Amino acid sequence: MNLYNDYKDRADFLTVYIREAHPLDEWQMKSNVDQGVCYAQPHSTEQRVAIANDFIQRFHFPVPFAVDDMHDIADHAYSAWPERIYIIDEQGKIVYRGGIGPFNYHPPEARAWLEKRFNVTPTPTTSAANGHPTNAAN
Amino acid sequence: MRWWKWTAIILIAVLACGYGALSYMMGGPRDVYGFLRYALPQWRDGKLKLGDTAPNVRLLALDGQTTFHLSDRIGQRPLVLVFGSYT
Numbered sequence: 001m002n003l004y005n006d007y008k009d010r011a012d013f014l015t016v017y018i019r020e021a022h023p024l025d026e027w028q029m030k031s032n033v034d035q036g037v038c039y040a041q042p043h044s045t046e047q048r049v050a051i052a053n054d055f056i057q058r059f060h061f062p063v064p065f066a067v068d069d070m071h072d073i074a075d076h077a078y079s080a081w082p083e084r085i086y087i088i089d090e091q092g093k094i095v096y097r098g099g100i101g102p103f104n105y106h107p108p109e110a111r112a113w114l115e116k117r118f119n120v121t122p123t124p125t126t127s128a129a130n131g132h133p134t135n136a137a138n
Numbered sequence: 139m140r141w142w143k144w145t146a147i148i149l150i151a152v153l154a155c156g157y158g159a160l161s162y163m164m165g166g167p168r169d170v171y172g173f174l175r176y177a178l179p180q181w182r183d184g185k186l187k188l189g190d191t192a193p194n195v196r197l198l199a200l201d202g203q204t205t206f207h208l209s210d211r212i213g214q215r216p217l218v219l220v221f222g223s224y225t
Contacts, residue, residue, distance in 0.1 A: 011215050011216045011218055012214065013217070016219065017223060027176040028225075032225045039224060054224065055224045064211075067199070068197065073196065074195040075221070078186065079184025079185075081221075082223065083220075084222075086218075088212055090213055090214065092194075092213070094189065097186060101222075114216070
């Protein structure tokens with residue numbers, strides 16, 4: 001969320017909640033069990049929206065939020081699963097296209113683009129955390 | 139022993155070693171299965187390139203009823219679009 005806090009006055013942000021990466025009925029991660037984050041893969045819009053709202057409430061997530069529909073249209077259009085960052089300019093063109101998470105999910109790259117765009121002194125690069133959208137933070 | 143038996147043994151040994159190495163790297167054999175079964179088929183780099191027009195997808199608001207198009211959020215300032223899930 002640091003990226004959002006640092007640039008929300010100069011850029012717009014939108015988080016898009018897509019199909020779960022590690023639901024309990026697919027490839028559940030031990031870390032999620034330890035944290036009590038256990039959800040089955042949603043099979044209805046209501047279930048998907050409910051998980052999105054749980055996420056927002058737990059993290060007091062301030063970034064504008066949207067939910068992909070049950071046909072995964074946004075996920076497929078942007079090849080987004082399990083996590084990915086894009087930046088779209090004012091003309092609607094893709095100007096930054098991040099790698100696919102978790103291994104190539106690097107929020108500092110998006111930060112670097114914003115720093116260059118707004119002529120901000122670069123910050124030391126930190127290693128990217130993987131995982132969910134709260135890690136669009138560095 | 140015929141050559142094909144040795145080939146099969148070597149192939150099985152290589153696969154077992156590969157699975158073992160992946161298990162070690164990923165935390166356990168169950169994670170390797172999960173990776174191969176669920177992650178690998180869904181990983182797609184996609185065809186979008188820098189300079190392409192952003193797909194104008196329809197999205198849901200958090201009330202689960204209201205819909206809007208991505209283009210509604212484009213135009214005033216750069217838009218940082220973050221995709222992800224809870225788990």
